Each structure stands twice: as C-alpha cells, then as structure tokens.
Amino acid sequence: MAETYLDSTELVLNMGPQHPSTHGVLRVIVKLDGEKVLGTDCVIGYLHRGVEKIAENRTYTQFAPYVDRMDYVASVSNGLGYCLAVEKLLGVEATPRAQVVRVILTELNRIASHLLWLGTHALDIGAITPLFYCMREREYVLNILEKYCGARLTTHAFRIGGLQYETYEGFEQECLAFCDMFLPKADEYEELLTGNRIWVERMRGVGILSAADCKAYGVTGPMIRAAGEKWDLRKAQPYSGYQNYDFDIPTGEFGDNFDRYLVRMEEMRQSVRIVRQAVAALPAGPIMAKVPKVIKPPVGEVYVSIEAPKGELGYYIVSDGSTQPYRVRVRPPSFVNLQALDKMAKGCLVADLVAIIGTTDIVLGEVDR
Amino acid sequence: MSLDSAMPEEQKPEGVQGSGPARSESPQPAADAAPAAAAPKPEAPKPAAPPKPAPKPPAPPPPPPDWEGDLPTALKAEFGDKVSEFIAYQGQPSFVVAQDAAHQVVTSLRDIHGFDYLVDVTAVHWPKRDEAFDVIYVLYSFVRNERIRMKVRIKDGQKPASVVDRYVTANWLEREAYDMFGVEFAGHPDLRRILMPDEWTGYPLRKDYGILEMDNRWVQENLGIESGQ
Structure with missing residues (x-):
C-alpha cells in the first residue's frame, strides 16, 4: 500500500508527549502520506524513575509500595505480583483467607482499570458521556479500596506473606452490592456503545493484530484474547487460588479494536463472577503467614508473573541472601504491548492511530517505570 | 565515587522516614537496612564472593533439584556441552547456554520445541565475576504451557547475538538491556537507548x-x- 504513495511528499508529524489522547507522556513520531500512516516510532522514557534501581537499594519490604507507582490504575495487581514473587523466593504461601481477599481486591481493581480505559477511550473516539458513567462506577471500587487500606490509587494493599489489614465491617456486603449494581451498568455502557454506528465504524477492522503477531510481539492480556487466543494466566498457570473459581475467558475473532473492546467488557463481567464466588467462599482464619520480620530470602532467583489487567506482568527477582534484592526486573505488559503499535498502525489513518493507542491500553507509568 | 560519600546522609533519613509511620511492618529491620542501603559497595561484592556458584546452583544450602524431562535431554543431545546447569529452583526450570550457541538454542527452542513467545530479555550485573553479565531470556510455550529461563554469561564488552530475527518482541527488550547495562546485541536492527x-x-x-x-x-x-x- 505504501509504495503507491512514495511519489508524494511525506510528512513527519510529532504527536505528544503532551497530547491529550496519548494517555500520559507518550511521544509518537508519525510518518504520514496525506492522512495515511506510513510508520511510527515511539519515544518513551519521560516517566522513567528507575524503579529497578531503587529496588536494589531498598529492603524487600520497603520496595513493595514502589511497585504501585508503575501501573497506577491497577496498583493492586502490581502489588500482588511482587508479593507472590518474594513469597516464592521465601518459599511461603499466603494464608487461605489472605488469598481470597487478594483475589477480591485484584478483581475489583481489574474492573476499575478497565472502566478507566473504557471511559478515556470513548473520550478519544468522541463520546464524552461514557467517561462520566465509568468514573461514577469506578468510584465505588475506589471507595472499597479506600475503606480497606486508606488509599485509592497507590494502595499497597498486600504484604509479603498475606495482608496487613483485616477486612473492615461490611466489606463483603459492599463488594456484593457493587457486583449487583455494576452488571446493569455494564449493559448500559454496551447500549451506548456496542450498537453505536460511529463507535463501530471507528473500531471495527481497525488496528488488527492477529494471534500469530501477538505471540511474535509478546503481546498479552485482552489484546491476545481479542485475537482469538484463549490464554489467560489465571487459567493457564493459576496463582492465589484462581483454579477454585468458575469463570470464562472471553475471546474475540478478528483482533481489531472492536474485539478488544468487547473482550474487556466481558472481562469485567467475569471479574464480577469471581468476586461473588470469592466473597461467598471467604474463609475465616489468619491473614498473615509466618514470615520473618526481616525478610532475607535464600540465594536464588525466580520469575513470577500474573495476569494483570493489561497482560502478563512478571517479576524476576535475584536474591543474594541479603535483606535487599540483588536485582528486580519488572516485565511490564504495557511496554511490550506498545511495541506492536507500529505493526497495527501501518496503513491506517491518523485518527485511527489515536483509537489504536487507546485500545492498546497502556499506562505510561508502567511503560517507563 | 564522591557520590558514595554523599549517600549515607541522603539515605538514612529516607530509610528512617519510611519506617516511621506506625503502619510499617517492622521499624526495626528498616532501621537495620538503612546502613546496609547506605553502603551498597561493600554490600554488592559480598554476594559476589559466593555468587560464583550462587546464581547458578545456590551455594551452601541444598542444591536445587535438577531439571529433568524431555526438553533438557533433547537440548543436551542437540547441543552437548554448550548447554549446562539444568536446574529447577522453586520448580522453575532454567539452564545456561554458552554465548556462541545462544542464538542456535533459541532458534531450536522456537522452531522445534514450540517456545513461541519470548516473555522477557534482561540482564544481571555481577561486577566481581569475570563473566560480568548474565543475560536472561524467559521463554514460554503456549502449546506446552511451560515457562523456562535461559541464561547466557558474557564478559563486559562481549556481544551476544540479537534474537530479534527470531522474536520481534526482543527489539525493545534488548534495547532496554542495552540502555540499562550497556550490553550490546550483535545484529540488532536498531540498537538505541530506549528509556534514558x-x-x-x-x-x-x-x-x-x-x-x-x-x-x-x-x-x-x-x-x-x-x-x-
């Protein structure tokens, strides 16, 4: 396609880093022919804070709150992954009650993350209303998190070995009330969007990434599921007791923007299912496993990954037997997924590029770390 | 170097603050840790002494179990002494590959053994060691639902072969390893800094x-x- 345009003048356009539709400080250098995108080059790193370097200079316990600052709209997931990795190094497992509470909070946070995505993405496409609706429902989740641990975004909800806090009075009821309230709201969003002609035409057939391409680019999460690959780490390699819950992995067919939207919508409903089962199965008992006060894992290294709302979030931790990690490597889903932008955007229009960045669902705090 | 002397003052207050709020699990260890954090220099070499065996098979405690199965057997048959140290620490299989065979092993893993998803490429610096860097490849197979780690030890300045021609995703991952560690990947199409x-x-x-x-x-x-x- 590009060849036929070679004779006309190419234009190199700079998008961002301060651009409302790039969801943070992402700079994309776009090569254009008229309105057609010939190629893109992402410039990232504006939010780089050296999280991995900080980790080497903090104890295992001290570093835990830092991970919340990566994917700050799904900080509970970040914390879960980190705690699981350190627990693996220590050879301990969180108590049954702690595991169930972790699942509840992580799934609620997944809904919050997807809601923020839906609202902002709809805004990018030109629909303002869903943003307010999504924010309204997300508020319920944030209130639960706030009541539980005092923070709304960077929660630091979990501790190595379990939980710091017991659930508050009325926690279960509030979670269930949210579930009951949320499902009709999800239908409401779909009513607004799924059949909406403008929405469909902006999304259907745009930004296609096949399952094979997803694997080649290491793209995971809702994006690979939208391409038809039924793969979710919660099912493939269950952690935190996910094998005990009954839920489906939604998949798409074409791997385009629209499928990614549908997959995320369905994932929120599945999360509601998980939360309901988890609340019903919430066992009594201690919330903290036996973990030494000073965390000093034996010499060794592990890689532990979880299904974060954006994809596979992995922690590779090397311990030298001291109180500080020798190396912490974060395998961020947003960073890896963003790499496929060029592949998806080639041949589309500038306006579609905005939609594609939207459905990739990146959080720059995690891309840059 | 002068920066090191500046570190204690900078770090101590931070460490103490961190442990200040009653919420912190253990003020005591945090306070202990501050001096440790203040002197990463002596801290780092210490591990480097045992690390000779450390990162591979953990040193004095019981060595991790061997990784047994069809894959280690197949790899050993195919690559002989180029592949070694098949261990399964905490149930996670990993092995070490000689630098000159890394690219072939990756190719074989992808084409013959079905490891079609390169999860991560990163590095670890061991300054006291002659082979100062571990380059780590995490690979996953959708068919086998198995994740393995491959480790290549290189000297500072040695250039491991890039695997971008096998996995496109290695492009940014290798760029990041280069950016953060200065490990240059030979044959990388676009080796620039990425975050810095x-x-x-x-x-x-x-x-x-x-x-x-x-x-x-x-x-x-x-x-x-x-x-x-």
Whole structure:
C-alpha cells in the first residue's frame, strides 16, 4: 500500500508527549502520506524513575509500595505480583483467607482499570458521556479500596506473606452490592456503545493484530484474547487460588479494536463472577503467614508473573541472601504491548492511530517505570 | 565515587522516614537496612564472593533439584556441552547456554520445541565475576504451557547475538538491556537507548553506577540546572 504513495511528499508529524489522547507522556513520531500512516516510532522514557534501581537499594519490604507507582490504575495487581514473587523466593504461601481477599481486591481493581480505559477511550473516539458513567462506577471500587487500606490509587494493599489489614465491617456486603449494581451498568455502557454506528465504524477492522503477531510481539492480556487466543494466566498457570473459581475467558475473532473492546467488557463481567464466588467462599482464619520480620530470602532467583489487567506482568527477582534484592526486573505488559503499535498502525489513518493507542491500553507509568 | 560519600546522609533519613509511620511492618529491620542501603559497595561484592556458584546452583544450602524431562535431554543431545546447569529452583526450570550457541538454542527452542513467545530479555550485573553479565531470556510455550529461563554469561564488552530475527518482541527488550547495562546485541536492527535520553552517558543498572549518580553534563545542558539532586 505504501509504495503507491512514495511519489508524494511525506510528512513527519510529532504527536505528544503532551497530547491529550496519548494517555500520559507518550511521544509518537508519525510518518504520514496525506492522512495515511506510513510508520511510527515511539519515544518513551519521560516517566522513567528507575524503579529497578531503587529496588536494589531498598529492603524487600520497603520496595513493595514502589511497585504501585508503575501501573497506577491497577496498583493492586502490581502489588500482588511482587508479593507472590518474594513469597516464592521465601518459599511461603499466603494464608487461605489472605488469598481470597487478594483475589477480591485484584478483581475489583481489574474492573476499575478497565472502566478507566473504557471511559478515556470513548473520550478519544468522541463520546464524552461514557467517561462520566465509568468514573461514577469506578468510584465505588475506589471507595472499597479506600475503606480497606486508606488509599485509592497507590494502595499497597498486600504484604509479603498475606495482608496487613483485616477486612473492615461490611466489606463483603459492599463488594456484593457493587457486583449487583455494576452488571446493569455494564449493559448500559454496551447500549451506548456496542450498537453505536460511529463507535463501530471507528473500531471495527481497525488496528488488527492477529494471534500469530501477538505471540511474535509478546503481546498479552485482552489484546491476545481479542485475537482469538484463549490464554489467560489465571487459567493457564493459576496463582492465589484462581483454579477454585468458575469463570470464562472471553475471546474475540478478528483482533481489531472492536474485539478488544468487547473482550474487556466481558472481562469485567467475569471479574464480577469471581468476586461473588470469592466473597461467598471467604474463609475465616489468619491473614498473615509466618514470615520473618526481616525478610532475607535464600540465594536464588525466580520469575513470577500474573495476569494483570493489561497482560502478563512478571517479576524476576535475584536474591543474594541479603535483606535487599540483588536485582528486580519488572516485565511490564504495557511496554511490550506498545511495541506492536507500529505493526497495527501501518496503513491506517491518523485518527485511527489515536483509537489504536487507546485500545492498546497502556499506562505510561508502567511503560517507563 | 564522591557520590558514595554523599549517600549515607541522603539515605538514612529516607530509610528512617519510611519506617516511621506506625503502619510499617517492622521499624526495626528498616532501621537495620538503612546502613546496609547506605553502603551498597561493600554490600554488592559480598554476594559476589559466593555468587560464583550462587546464581547458578545456590551455594551452601541444598542444591536445587535438577531439571529433568524431555526438553533438557533433547537440548543436551542437540547441543552437548554448550548447554549446562539444568536446574529447577522453586520448580522453575532454567539452564545456561554458552554465548556462541545462544542464538542456535533459541532458534531450536522456537522452531522445534514450540517456545513461541519470548516473555522477557534482561540482564544481571555481577561486577566481581569475570563473566560480568548474565543475560536472561524467559521463554514460554503456549502449546506446552511451560515457562523456562535461559541464561547466557558474557564478559563486559562481549556481544551476544540479537534474537530479534527470531522474536520481534526482543527489539525493545534488548534495547532496554542495552540502555540499562550497556550490553550490546550483535545484529540488532536498531540498537538505541530506549528509556534514558539518547545522549546520556553511563548505564544506570550496572552495580558500579551509584543510585544518586547521573550524567551531570546532560542535566546541565538540557535542563538548565546545576544538578538533579
């Protein structure tokens, strides 16, 4: 396609880093022919804070709150992954009650993350209303998190070995009330969007990434599921007791923007299912496993990954037997997924590029770390 | 080096503050840790003494179980002494590959053994070791639902072969390893810095790069301030 345009003048356009539709400080250098995108080059790193370097200079316990600052709209997931990795190094497992509470909070946070995505993405496409609706429902989740641990975004909800806090009075009821309230709201969003002609035409057939391409680019999460690959780490390699819950992995067919939207919508409903089962199965008992006060894992290294709302979030931790990690490597889903932008955007229009960045669902705090 | 002497003051208050709020699990260890954090230099070499065996098979405690199965057997048959140290620490299989065979092993893993998803490429710096860097490849197979780790040990300045021609995703991952550690991947199509500014000097995740260290020339030229500290 590009060849036929070679004779006309190419234009190199700079998008961002301060651009409302790039969801943070992402700079994309776009090569254009008229309105057609010939190629893109992402410039990232504006939010780089050296999280991995900080980790080497903090104890295992001290570093835990830092991970919340990566994917700050799904900080509970970040914390879960980190705690699981350190627990693996220590050879301990969180108590049954702690595991169930972790699942509840992580799934609620997944809904919050997807809601923020839906609202902002709809805004990018030109629909303002869903943003307010999504924010309204997300508020319920944030209130639960706030009541539980005092923070709304960077929660630091979990501790190595379990939980710091017991659930508050009325926690279960509030979670269930949210579930009951949320499902009709999800239908409401779909009513607004799924059949909406403008929405469909902006999304259907745009930004296609096949399952094979997803694997080649290491793209995971809702994006690979939208391409038809039924793969979710919660099912493939269950952690935190996910094998005990009954839920489906939604998949798409074409791997385009629209499928990614549908997959995320369905994932929120599945999360509601998980939360309901988890609340019903919430066992009594201690919330903290036996973990030494000073965390000093034996010499060794592990890689532990979880299904974060954006994809596979992995922690590779090397311990030298001291109180500080020798190396912490974060395998961020947003960073890896963003790499496929060029592949998806080639041949589309500038306006579609905005939609594609939207459905990739990146959080720059995690891309840059 | 002068930065190291500046670190204790910078770090102690931070460490103490961190443990201050009653919420912290253990004020005591945090306070203990502050001096430890203040002197990463002596801290780092210490591990480096046992690490000779450490990162591979853990040193004095019981060695991790061997990784047994069809894959180690097949790899050993195919690559002989180029592959070694098949262990399964905490149930996670990993092995070590000689640098000159890494690319072939990756190709074989992808084409014959079905490891079609390169999860991660990263590095670990062991300054006291002759082979100063571990380059880590995490691979996953959708068919087998198995994740393995491959480790290549290289000397500072040695250039491991890039695997971008096998996995496109390695492009950014290798760029990041280069950016942070200065490990150059031979045959990489576009080896530029990715997170740090292009003109930055130094490789931040190397152990000899202090946590407060920065490229002052870059900061002065581009930010118009004396120092970022």
